[in-house]
Structure formats: C-alpha cells, structure tokens
Amino acid sequence: AQSVAQPEDQVNVAEGNPLTVKCTYSVSGNPYLFWYVQYPNRGLQFLLKYITGDNLVKGSYGFEAEFNKSQTSFHLKKPSALVSDSALYFCAVRHPGRRDDKIIFGKGTRLHILP
C-alpha cells in the first residue's frame, strides 16, 4: 500500500539557519511527490512537486526539495529560515496511472522558526 511518513511532528529552527523537513514514502514505481504548506486558519497551499528529471526541485517562498530514489525520501529544505516560514508542512505522494489515483498525505510537520 502507498504511504507517506513524516517522522517529526515538530521541527524548531533559529531564524537565519537552514531548515530541513523530512519525508519518506513507500510507493512502487515512479510516483509524483508534493509539498504543501498550511498557515494558521488557512487551507493547504501548493509549494512544489517532483515528477521527473532533476532531483532538486525549486518551489515557492525559496523552498526546495531533494528527491532521493534509493532512500525513497523527498526532504524539504530552505537555506535560511524566516519567522514567517512557521507553519504546518505536508508531504504527499501520487501514483498517476494507478486505478485509484489519489494523493496520499503525510500527517504533517509543524515548523517553528525562532526569532
């Protein structure tokens, strides 16, 4: 069965430091991978996605994610964190072509950027 794991419920990072939010997946074949962000009292917003090609994907707000097929990981990164990056982050996976093609979401990681 397809699954997505976000091993950290919460990540704390000092402002200006690099940040990483971890994600691993369990999907056969070549899945599509996504990161979404949710700010307080808002819906989820698309950050970036990986379909194929370059393993480093750049997205909105200076975020990027690194796809590692051998480790089945898709970690979200940013070189220098801002206080405004504090939010809930969801990793997600999709397997187009499957009969039951829906996005599977992780449980989310809350990112706190400390001033």
Added chain:
Amino acid sequence: NAGVTQTPKFRVLKTGQSMTLLCAQDMNHEYMYWYRQDPGMGLRLIHYSVGEGTTAKGEVPDGYNVSRLKKQNFLLGLESAAPSQTSVYFCASDPGRGGGYTFGSGTRLTVV
C-alpha cells in the same frame, strides 16, 4: 479567479441538527474531495468525486453524505450531527493527470 470556495467558514451546530457544506470551484476540474482535519490526525478523506454525478467513499465516510449534481459544486451533508464531527473541513479540486490539488480555506464546524 476564485479557485475553490467553501461556505460557510464557521458554524456551530447542536447535536442532531443537519447541515450542508458547499464547495465550489471555477477551474473546470473533474475531481473533487472532502477532507476533515483533526489535531494529530492529519487529513482524512471523507468522500470524493471523479466527475459530475459520481461520488465514492473515502477513509472516514460514516455520518456524511455527498452530492455532485454540477461539475463545479461538491456538497457535503451531515444528516444528524454528532460531537465527534467537530472538525475543520477542507474541500479540494483536482484536474487529474497527476497534478496537485487546490484547496479551499476550510469550514470550522463545532457540534455541541
């Protein structure tokens, strides 16, 4: 271009009351979804639709019904609300073909 619009944004119900949550999208997307979000539980899929006139059960469908009479609208109904249905409800639409979802801003429902 409004994207996905959910109404109402907030609602308080008494146990046993009924209500309908409306989701409207203006992107001509085929697929639409209803999720609930609870602390520590992530997003859980309630029902979804793969096109006008179709609906299917998701992970937690009990106590909810849905209808997709028009392509742009996806309605979520609670026939007899229970306190366990206190949650934040999100609608999403999806163009298919491996794209990402577009989410509404949510409906915060409290059942007392």
